[in-house]
Amino acid sequence: MSRKIVFLLIISMVFGLQLAVASATDPDAIDISQNIRNNRFYLESLRLTKLAISSYDEGDYDASSGYAMEAVRYAQLSDDYVALQLKIKETNDAVAAARLRIDWASSSGAAELYPVEYAQARGFFTASLEARKAEQWDTAIEAANNVINVLAYVEAPDGKALPAFYTVRTWASVKDCLWNIAGQSWAYGDPFKWKLIYEANKDKMPQAGNPDLIEPGMVLEIPSIKGEVRKGMWDINKKY
Numbered sequence: 001m002s003r004k005i006v007f008l009l010i011i012s013m014v015f016g017l018q019l020a021v022a023s024a025t026d027p028d029a030i031d032i033s034q035n036i037r038n039n040r041f042y043l044e045s046l047r048l049t050k051l052a053i054s055s056y057d058e059g060d061y062d063a064s065s066g067y068a069m070e071a072v073r074y075a076q077l078s079d080d081y082v083a084l085q086l087k088i089k090e091t092n093d094a095v096a097a098a099r100l101r102i103d104w105a106s107s108s109g110a111a112e113l114y115p116v117e118y119a120q121a122r123g124f125f126t127a128s129l130e131a132r133k134a135e136q137w138d139t140a141i142e143a144a145n146n147v148i149n150v151l152a153y154v155e156a157p158d159g160k161a162l163p164a165f166y167t168v169r170t171w172a173s174v175k176d177c178l179w180n181i182a183g184q185s186w187a188y189g190d191p192f193k194w195k196l197i198y199e200a201n202k203d204k205m206p207q208a209g210n211p212d213l214i215e216p217g218m219v220l221e222i223p224s225i226k227g228e229v230r231k232g233m234w235d236i237n238k239k240y
Contacts, residue, residue, distance in 0.1 A: 036081070036085050036086075039078055039081050039082070041075075041077040041078035041081055042078040042081075044074045045071045045072075045074035045075040045077075045078055048067045048068075048071035048074060049067075049068075051063075051067040052064050052065075052067035052068040052071055055067055087137045087138075088137065090137070090141060091137045091140045091141050091144075094128070094140070094141045094144035094145060095128055095129065095132060098121075098125050098128060098143075098144040098145075098147035098148060099125070101121070101148055101151050102121060102125055102147060102151075105118050105121065105151055110154045110155065112229055113154075113155075113229045114151075114226070116226070117150050117151060117154055118151070118154075120150045121146075121147045121150045121151050124143045124146040124147045124150065125143070125144070125147050127139075127143040128140045128141075128143035128144040128147065161229040161230060161231040162186055162222070162224075162229065162230045162231075162240055163186055163222060163230060163231075163232060163233060163234035163235070163240065164221065164224075164230035164231055164232060164233075165221055165222065165232070165233045165234065166181060166187075166219070166220045166222055166233070166234040167217065167218070167219050167220075167234070168181075168215065168217060168219075168220060169216055170216045176214065176216070177194075177212065177214065178195075178197050178198055178211055178212075178214065179191045179194045181197060181220070181222075182194040182197055186240035187222055188225065193225070194211070195211075196223055197220055197221075197222060197223070198211040200220075200221045200223045201220050201221055204218065219233075222234075
Protein backbone atom coordinates (compact mmCIF):
# COMPACT_ATOMS: atom_id res chain seq x y z
CA MET A 1 0.00 0.00 0.00
CA SER A 2 1.36 3.43 -1.01
CA ARG A 3 2.32 6.10 1.48
CA LYS A 4 -0.34 8.38 0.00
CA ILE A 5 -3.12 5.86 0.70
CA VAL A 6 -1.86 5.32 4.23
CA PHE A 7 -1.73 9.05 4.77
CA LEU A 8 -5.32 9.47 3.53
CA LEU A 9 -6.46 6.71 5.86
CA ILE A 10 -4.86 8.42 8.80
CA ILE A 11 -6.46 11.75 7.84
CA SER A 12 -9.84 10.02 7.62
CA MET A 13 -9.24 8.46 11.00
CA VAL A 14 -8.39 11.81 12.57
CA PHE A 15 -11.52 13.36 11.05
CA GLY A 16 -13.57 10.57 12.59
CA LEU A 17 -12.04 11.30 15.98
CA GLN A 18 -12.90 14.98 15.61
CA LEU A 19 -16.53 14.05 15.07
CA ALA A 20 -16.46 12.04 18.27
CA VAL A 21 -14.96 14.95 20.19
CA ALA A 22 -17.51 17.38 18.75
CA SER A 23 -20.37 15.15 19.81
CA ALA A 24 -18.93 14.62 23.25
CA THR A 25 -18.56 18.36 23.87
CA ASP A 26 -22.01 19.34 22.62
CA PRO A 27 -23.21 22.18 24.92
CA ASP A 28 -26.59 20.46 25.21
CA ALA A 29 -24.88 17.44 26.72
CA ILE A 30 -22.42 19.24 28.98
CA ASP A 31 -23.48 17.36 32.11
CA ILE A 32 -22.58 13.98 30.62
CA SER A 33 -19.88 15.01 28.16
CA GLN A 34 -16.97 13.85 30.32
CA ASN A 35 -18.29 10.32 30.57
CA ILE A 36 -19.02 10.27 26.86
CA ARG A 37 -15.59 11.65 25.99
CA ASN A 38 -13.91 8.87 27.93
CA ASN A 39 -15.92 6.00 26.46
CA ARG A 40 -13.91 2.88 25.67
CA PHE A 41 -14.32 3.23 21.91
CA TYR A 42 -12.90 6.72 21.92
CA LEU A 43 -9.96 5.74 24.10
CA GLU A 44 -9.23 2.75 21.88
CA SER A 45 -9.31 4.95 18.79
CA LEU A 46 -6.71 7.21 20.41
CA ARG A 47 -4.49 4.23 21.17
CA LEU A 48 -4.76 2.96 17.61
CA THR A 49 -4.06 6.45 16.29
CA LYS A 50 -0.73 6.51 18.11
CA LEU A 51 0.13 3.06 16.80
CA ALA A 52 -0.75 4.08 13.24
CA ILE A 53 1.41 7.18 13.42
CA SER A 54 4.26 5.31 15.12
CA SER A 55 4.20 2.55 12.49
CA TYR A 56 4.08 5.10 9.71
CA ASP A 57 7.13 6.90 11.10
CA GLU A 58 8.96 3.57 11.30
CA GLY A 59 8.15 2.82 7.66
CA ASP A 60 5.81 -0.11 8.39
CA TYR A 61 3.06 1.11 6.12
CA ASP A 62 1.00 -2.07 6.12
CA ALA A 63 0.81 -2.06 9.90
CA SER A 64 0.12 1.67 9.88
CA SER A 65 -2.78 1.29 7.45
CA GLY A 66 -4.21 -1.54 9.56
CA TYR A 67 -4.05 0.52 12.73
CA ALA A 68 -5.50 3.53 10.92
CA MET A 69 -8.48 1.59 9.61
CA GLU A 70 -9.14 0.16 13.06
CA ALA A 71 -8.83 3.64 14.57
CA VAL A 72 -11.44 4.92 12.11
CA ARG A 73 -13.73 2.01 12.99
CA TYR A 74 -13.46 2.72 16.70
CA ALA A 75 -13.97 6.44 16.13
CA GLN A 76 -17.24 5.61 14.37
CA LEU A 77 -18.23 3.32 17.23
CA SER A 78 -17.51 6.22 19.57
CA ASP A 79 -19.75 8.53 17.52
CA ASP A 80 -22.52 5.93 17.62
CA TYR A 81 -22.10 5.55 21.36
CA VAL A 82 -22.23 9.32 21.88
CA ALA A 83 -25.37 9.62 19.74
CA LEU A 84 -27.03 6.83 21.69
CA GLN A 85 -26.20 8.36 25.07
CA LEU A 86 -27.54 11.75 23.99
CA LYS A 87 -30.72 10.13 22.70
CA ILE A 88 -31.16 8.28 26.00
CA LYS A 89 -30.67 11.54 27.88
CA GLU A 90 -33.21 13.28 25.64
CA THR A 91 -35.66 10.46 26.32
CA ASN A 92 -35.12 10.57 30.06
CA ASP A 93 -35.54 14.34 30.11
CA ALA A 94 -38.81 14.08 28.16
CA VAL A 95 -40.13 11.35 30.45
CA ALA A 96 -39.14 13.35 33.54
CA ALA A 97 -40.97 16.44 32.22
CA ALA A 98 -44.05 14.35 31.48
CA ARG A 99 -43.92 12.81 34.96
CA LEU A 100 -43.77 16.27 36.54
CA ARG A 101 -46.82 17.39 34.58
CA ILE A 102 -48.75 14.24 35.50
CA ASP A 103 -47.84 14.67 39.18
CA TRP A 104 -48.86 18.33 39.07
CA ALA A 105 -52.25 17.51 37.55
CA SER A 106 -52.83 14.88 40.22
CA SER A 107 -51.74 16.95 43.21
CA SER A 108 -53.35 20.23 42.11
CA GLY A 109 -56.80 18.78 41.52
CA ALA A 110 -56.62 19.43 37.79
CA ALA A 111 -56.98 15.69 37.20
CA GLU A 112 -60.45 15.81 38.76
CA LEU A 113 -61.36 18.94 36.88
CA TYR A 114 -60.25 17.49 33.54
CA PRO A 115 -60.57 13.71 33.86
CA VAL A 116 -60.68 13.08 30.10
CA GLU A 117 -57.46 14.95 29.42
CA TYR A 118 -55.83 13.42 32.47
CA ALA A 119 -56.74 9.90 31.36
CA GLN A 120 -55.30 10.58 27.91
CA ALA A 121 -52.12 11.93 29.45
CA ARG A 122 -51.78 8.86 31.68
CA GLY A 123 -52.14 6.68 28.62
CA PHE A 124 -49.41 8.54 26.77
CA PHE A 125 -47.17 8.41 29.84
CA THR A 126 -47.56 4.65 30.16
CA ALA A 127 -46.80 4.28 26.45
CA SER A 128 -43.70 6.42 26.91
CA LEU A 129 -42.41 4.25 29.74
CA GLU A 130 -43.04 1.08 27.75
CA ALA A 131 -41.29 2.47 24.69
CA ARG A 132 -38.30 3.55 26.77
CA LYS A 133 -38.07 0.08 28.28
CA ALA A 134 -38.09 -1.37 24.76
CA GLU A 135 -35.36 1.14 23.79
CA GLN A 136 -37.64 2.76 21.24
CA TRP A 137 -36.28 6.18 22.02
CA ASP A 138 -38.07 8.34 19.46
CA THR A 139 -41.41 6.70 20.23
CA ALA A 140 -40.85 7.28 23.95
CA ILE A 141 -40.01 10.95 23.36
CA GLU A 142 -43.07 11.49 21.19
CA ALA A 143 -45.38 9.88 23.75
CA ALA A 144 -43.85 11.92 26.58
CA ASN A 145 -44.30 15.12 24.58
CA ASN A 146 -47.93 14.17 24.00
CA VAL A 147 -48.42 14.20 27.78
CA ILE A 148 -47.28 17.83 27.84
CA ASN A 149 -49.45 18.71 24.84
CA VAL A 150 -52.62 17.12 26.26
CA LEU A 151 -52.20 18.88 29.60
CA ALA A 152 -50.91 22.14 28.13
CA TYR A 153 -54.11 24.10 28.71
CA VAL A 154 -55.29 22.27 31.82
CA GLU A 155 -55.49 24.58 34.80
CA ALA A 156 -55.71 23.85 38.49
CA PRO A 157 -59.12 24.46 40.04
CA ASP A 158 -59.60 27.56 42.15
CA GLY A 159 -61.58 25.61 44.71
CA LYS A 160 -64.94 26.59 43.21
CA ALA A 161 -66.60 23.75 41.35
CA LEU A 162 -69.27 24.62 38.82
CA PRO A 163 -72.86 23.89 39.85
CA ALA A 164 -74.26 20.46 39.04
CA PHE A 165 -77.90 21.50 39.53
CA TYR A 166 -79.99 24.56 38.89
CA THR A 167 -83.42 25.51 40.21
CA VAL A 168 -85.54 27.05 37.48
CA ARG A 169 -86.77 30.59 38.15
CA THR A 170 -89.62 32.44 36.47
CA TRP A 171 -89.58 33.78 32.94
CA ALA A 172 -90.89 37.08 34.23
CA SER A 173 -87.94 37.57 36.57
CA VAL A 174 -84.96 36.19 34.66
CA LYS A 175 -86.43 34.73 31.44
CA ASP A 176 -85.40 31.21 32.31
CA CYS A 177 -85.42 28.72 29.44
CA LEU A 178 -83.01 25.99 28.40
CA TRP A 179 -81.46 28.29 25.78
CA ASN A 180 -80.72 31.04 28.31
CA ILE A 181 -79.58 28.64 31.02
CA ALA A 182 -77.10 26.93 28.68
CA GLY A 183 -75.77 30.35 27.76
CA GLN A 184 -74.81 31.18 31.36
CA SER A 185 -71.05 31.18 31.99
CA TRP A 186 -71.42 28.72 34.86
CA ALA A 187 -73.30 26.35 32.55
CA TYR A 188 -71.70 26.19 29.09
CA GLY A 189 -71.47 29.80 28.00
CA ASP A 190 -73.11 28.64 24.78
CA PRO A 191 -76.91 28.69 24.35
CA PHE A 192 -76.65 26.25 21.44
CA LYS A 193 -75.77 23.54 23.98
CA TRP A 194 -79.30 23.68 25.46
CA LYS A 195 -79.97 20.17 24.12
CA LEU A 196 -77.41 18.77 26.56
CA ILE A 197 -79.48 20.02 29.47
CA TYR A 198 -82.65 18.80 27.81
CA GLU A 199 -81.31 15.26 27.25
CA ALA A 200 -80.18 15.04 30.87
CA ASN A 201 -83.57 16.19 32.22
CA LYS A 202 -86.22 15.23 29.65
CA ASP A 203 -87.67 12.53 31.89
CA LYS A 204 -88.70 15.17 34.40
CA MET A 205 -90.07 17.70 31.89
CA PRO A 206 -93.79 18.59 32.31
CA GLN A 207 -94.47 17.52 28.73
CA ALA A 208 -92.32 14.83 27.16
CA GLY A 209 -90.74 16.03 23.97
CA ASN A 210 -91.36 19.71 24.69
CA PRO A 211 -88.07 21.35 25.73
CA ASP A 212 -89.69 24.79 25.69
CA LEU A 213 -91.83 24.02 28.71
CA ILE A 214 -90.01 24.21 32.01
CA GLU A 215 -91.58 25.26 35.29
CA PRO A 216 -90.23 27.40 38.14
CA GLY A 217 -88.95 25.26 40.97
CA MET A 218 -87.76 22.44 38.69
CA VAL A 219 -84.28 21.22 39.53
CA LEU A 220 -82.28 20.72 36.37
CA GLU A 221 -79.09 18.72 36.16
CA ILE A 222 -76.24 20.49 34.36
CA PRO A 223 -74.12 17.63 33.00
CA SER A 224 -70.37 17.91 32.67
CA ILE A 225 -69.23 17.85 29.05
CA LYS A 226 -65.50 18.65 29.18
CA GLY A 227 -64.53 16.83 32.33
CA GLU A 228 -65.21 19.93 34.44
CA VAL A 229 -66.03 19.32 38.08
CA ARG A 230 -69.65 20.05 38.99
CA LYS A 231 -70.95 19.87 42.55
CA GLY A 232 -74.00 21.06 44.39
CA MET A 233 -76.74 23.53 43.55
CA TRP A 234 -76.31 26.82 41.73
CA ASP A 235 -76.13 29.65 44.27
CA ILE A 236 -76.91 33.21 43.26
CA ASN A 237 -74.46 34.47 45.90
CA LYS A 238 -71.50 32.55 44.51
CA LYS A 239 -69.13 33.61 41.78
CA TYR A 240 -68.35 30.82 39.34
